Amino acid sequence: MGEKQVGKKEEQIVKKTIGILIGVFILCMSMMTGFAEIKFSDVPDGHWAKPYIANMASKNIIKGEVDNATLKIKFRPEDNVTYVESIQMIYNLLRETNHLDKSVNISDTKALLSSSGIPTWAHEAVGYSLKKGILMNGDLLAFTKSGQQVPAKKQDIAIFIGKALNKKTQAFPTKIYNFVDAETIKSAAVPYVDLLVREGIVKGDSQNKFNPNSNVTRAVMATMCSNTYDVMIKDTSNNTSTDNEENTDKEEVKEEEKDIKKVIYVAEDIDRVVVSNDKGTEQVYDTKKAKIYKNGKEIDLDDLKSEDEVTLEFEGSTLKKIEVVNGLIEYEGKVESIEDEGAYYKLVTRDRNNLVIKKEFKIYEDTDIYIGNNKVSVGKIKENEYVYIEYKGSKIEKIDLIGSGKKVEMDGILVSEVQFKEYPVLKFKINTGDILEYEIDDDADIERDDDDADLDELKKGDIVTVEIYKNKIEDIEATSIKEDGDDEGIIKELIIGSPSKITIQKKDKELKTYEVAENVDVEIDREDKDFGDLKLNYYVEIEIENGEVTEIEAEEGYQNESITGEVTKVYKDYDRLSVKYYKDKENEYDKISIVVTDETTIIDEDGDKSSRISTVDEDDNVFIDGYYDDDLFIAQKILILGSN
The missing domain is CATH 2.40.50.320 (Copper binding periplasmic protein CusF)
Incomplete structure (x- = not known):
């Protein structure tokens, strides 16, 4: 026993010593970076990418790893670079060329990074990229799979590098690259691929293919980084724009796609249209690949008329859609924020019928704002208030503040029980099929079946009449629906009392609550039982007479x-x-x-x-x-x- 224990202890000491030696070796190699070329054992002198790999290693932009068996440094040039590694290398590029924005704080990205499986060593790089718009939150979904890092695709890396360069990404009207597989490049990547080609960062293979969906090896990534480094160093002055300039560029791109333009001239013979923006600047666009719509129907180019008001949509630099919007568009939403932008107010709303959908509008001095029949100032618009909007493009022509000046009565059917979140919320469906959601006032009067009731007594399926004032429900009159017949589903709630109640979830996920007769017959797995023996998540078949459950046949079931x-x-x-x-x-x-x-x-x-x-x-x-x-x-x- 004693000899075995000593042997284990000695083995642990040896392993610990080797680990320390390897750590010291890596530290020494990192300190030598500025003084001597790092020799990667798997990148021989004749390797095609050695100059690029050596250049990036000497500038601490790429790193290798120590082989524990040989204590030699390997780069693994033919291994695929992962999304996480590519972002780390791009971050290193920004750091070594003094392009990092030191004011960026990534502390609020930590939870997202951890939940997305991003390794701790890459948190700074990935968090910075999220804050600077190089990455979007949704991009992280592709970074890991089943706990493993995912190889990066070439067109995605082109997007990351293009955004990091912070140059204008609008491609020329006729793209300068002519890859034979150009049509396979996704539209989101087109302007960035074009940018990288123009800057000499990427090029096609021997068959003039870009291969947008191919995995990128670490050797190819080192080459792209080296070329990008040269561009950043050469063009530093053009790539150190302030955040305000970045925001201005982005806003201009948004306006290019969202703002109303006026048709000046249509040249049918050469498939061109001349339009002007709100500043009077004339612009010419190729319409060969564009579809044109009016009143929801597709029309021909010669159907466009001078003075028509239109919106334009692009994929990269290619015009894809022209829509005639001579009339006003109607919209209902919930105010999320309103900000004074100087020349106009920016109004951000959530769609009334689907709060996931966000829309942005502009309120100008000539926008009409009403509460009922009374015209009011923009200062009356408050967050979380519902609004009715008539607009063109991004400009609001008229806005009505709903429910802020008088009480509104609505009829509907409850689609769920009261939800207790930040405040009690009632959701009900009105005759149009729309589902509305309102906060319930603390002092609201509540009745159900002509009796005073509490919030938790309201049930899905109840017919309700609600009175709303200042976007809060002040009065609820609910009526339960009684019926005969049979039903089946999973038990979701049991109440023993006078009367007892059972709530089941049906196959279509609808919840249904029934009152239970005092003498109800209950069977569980074909054995006679009492109502109190039923458990949540049992499967049941029930018989209903005069609105009460008279028979219950149940089978055990459970899902947590x-x-x-x-x-x-x-x-x-x-x-x-x-x-x-x-x-x-x-x-x-x-x-x-x-x-x-x-x-x-x-x-x-x-x-x-x-x-x-x-x-x-x-x-x-x-x-x-x-x-x-x-x-x-x-x-x-x-x-x-x-x-x-």
Whole structure:
């Protein structure tokens, strides 16, 4: 026994010593970078990319790795470069050419980087690229797969380098490259590939192919970095524009695509159209690859008339769509922000029927703003207010502030129970099919079936009449729908009382709540049972008479999910929690309403168990085990992890 233990200890000491020696060796090699050329053992003198690899290694833009067996440094030139590695190299380029913006703070990107599987050593480079627009949040979805880094495609690297160069990316009317596979380059990459070709950073292969979807080897990446380094050094003055200049360029690109232009002349014989912008500047565009629409129908070029107002859409530098917009477009939305931009106010809204969709508009001095029949100033527009807009291009001609001057009554059908998030929210469908969502006022009057009711008594499917004032619901009159027949689904809620109730989720995900007769017959797996023996997530078939459940046949079933997040609000009177958590697929934070039932077990930091919601406090970090019930999450176990 003693000899074996000593042997293990000696082996550990040897391994530790080797690790220290390797670490010292790497440190020494990094310190030598500025004094001598690094020799990569797998890049011989005759290798085609050796000059580029040596150049980038000497400037600390690329690095190799130590072979633990031979203690030699390898570059792995024929290995594919990954997305993460390519961004790190581009970041190194910016650093070594003094193009880094030192004011950038990446602290708010840490959670996204960690959840996206970005290794810690690359956080600074990837975080910086996100903040500077070289990367978008959605790009990170392609960086890793099943915990492994993904090889980068050539056209994607072209986009990253093109954005890092910070040059104007509008390609010339006739692109200077003539790759035989040019049509396979995605439209988002076209202007950047064009830029890199013009700057001599990339070129085609022996068959004049760009190969946009091919993986890039580390040797090819070193070559692209070396060529980019030369461009950055040579053109430093043109590539150190301020953030304001960057924003101006981006705004100009947006206006190119969004703003209204007026048709001046149509040259049918050469497929050209002359338009002018709001500054009177005339522009000529090739229409060969453009489709032209008016009133939703495609028309010919000769149908365009002088003085027509149009919007233009491009792919890269190619005009793809002309749309005639002589009339006003109507839109309803929720105000997210309004900012004074000097010449106009920028209004950012969310679509009323789909809050995921964001739209930006411009409010000028001649924009008409109304509350009811009263004309008001732009200062009356408030965040989270619903608005009705008539616009052309990005300019608002008229805007009505909905519900801010008088009470509005609406009828509809509840599409879910009340959601307890930052504040109680009611969602209902109106006759047009639109689903509306409003905050419920703290002092709202609530009735259901002509009796006073609490918020948690409102059920999906109830017919409701709501009274809205200043975008808050002040009065709710709900009526339950009674029916006969049969139904089936998964149990999502059980209430034992007078009357008892059962809520099931049907195959189409619709939730249905029924009152249960006092003498209901219950069978679970063909054995006679009581209503109290039923459990959540059992599959049931029910018989309904006069709006009450009279028979229940059940089969056991169970499906659990979990959420980790931070408690933002505790609704003790309604046994609800609002929890902020991170949605991995969408790469964003969201809030969800958590239901605490009598069967919920709450475990505090000391391991003590309770079923009282008072055990939970705001700012607690929690792990919740349970299941989804439409927009709600039913908690079966809550583990309190600590507080912020």
